[in-house]
Amino acid sequence: MGALHDGHLSLVKRSLAENDLTVLSIFVNPAQFAPHEDLATYPRTLPRDIELLCQQAYTPPSEPSGRTRQPSAIFLPTVQEMYPSGITQTVTEQKGTFVEVKGYSEQMEGKSRPTFFRGVATVVTKLFNAVEPTHAYFGQKDIQQAILLRRLATDLLLSHPTPKNVHIVPTARDPSSGLALSSRNVYLSEDGKQVAPSLFDALTIAQEAWDKGVDKAGCIERAVNLIEQRKRDAQEKGMNVDIKLDYIEMNDAREFEVLDVEDTINTRRGRPVILSGALYMDSTRLIDNLILGNAREIVY
């Protein structure tokens, strides 16, 4: 959706390294924003995005001519081109064709954003049809989205890309704080920026407990306590930031079922788990996740 940062560029770099041709899309998709969300204010920095993309280059070590690969095209459709039947953000008033991935859109992010994945699945189906990519790259930061898109590729019998060629690239983070890079980080105030890494810290403390054999309930309790402590610290320091935890949850990474409170690393036997959370910093909603167990089954 543009407003590019190093997380987006890590997807571009992967594609350049693994493919002859790389096509980007930049499209702020109205259908995935609920009417109360930030469609109008979503950061748009197209000239800078194009400049950054033009700077991306990769020379394959095996290329005899030493020819460098660069992005081949940037697909910049208009709303009218992507939604020939028109589009409103109010689902009950929409007309035309939409794609739903039932049973995978209601948990985690879908609980807080009930129409989000319908909008994502619809626009990504259109982008796949327009570009017909052999491989597609999505970020782990939006893990539910990426796994759901593999499911979409499976259910719709897609050949471009096949489900196996829907790749998930690890989350790029701020090297000093661990904060997941996101276009929405520009909304954060100075105080907000200082407290925002709390979400990653909370997930990390839960992951450490999980690896030591603590059950799900204990892991989540530790994560929530850390957020509460950071909230108190911010208040004591007189920081001007309103911190509200939306959720921290653990779900099966294949089917998205919520884990039982007494589940542990031993009961899961390596079956991968998504440990995810969302945190409001004032009105900015940040998300993050870690994969517990066999992450390589998911992130490749």
Ligand SMILES: Nc1ncnc2c1ncn2[C@@H]1O[C@H](COP(=O)(O)OP(=O)(O)OP(=O)(O)O)[C@@H](O)[C@H]1O
């Ligand atoms: N920190 C990151 N590391 C790796 N991939 C990322 C990261 N942030 C975004 N992406 C991926 O880049 C692609 C485009 O994402 P998008 O344009 O929605 O940006 P975003 O930074 O996730 O924006 P926002 O935070 O506003 O949702 C998605 O596949 C997304 O998962």
Ligand SMILES: CC(C)(CO)[C@@H](O)C(=O)[O-]
């Ligand atoms: C997948 C996506 C491009 C659909 O608009 C968007 O949700 C994103 O960038 O994460």
Ligand code: BAL
């Ligand atoms: N990267 C997810 C896009 C969204 O939050 O709308």
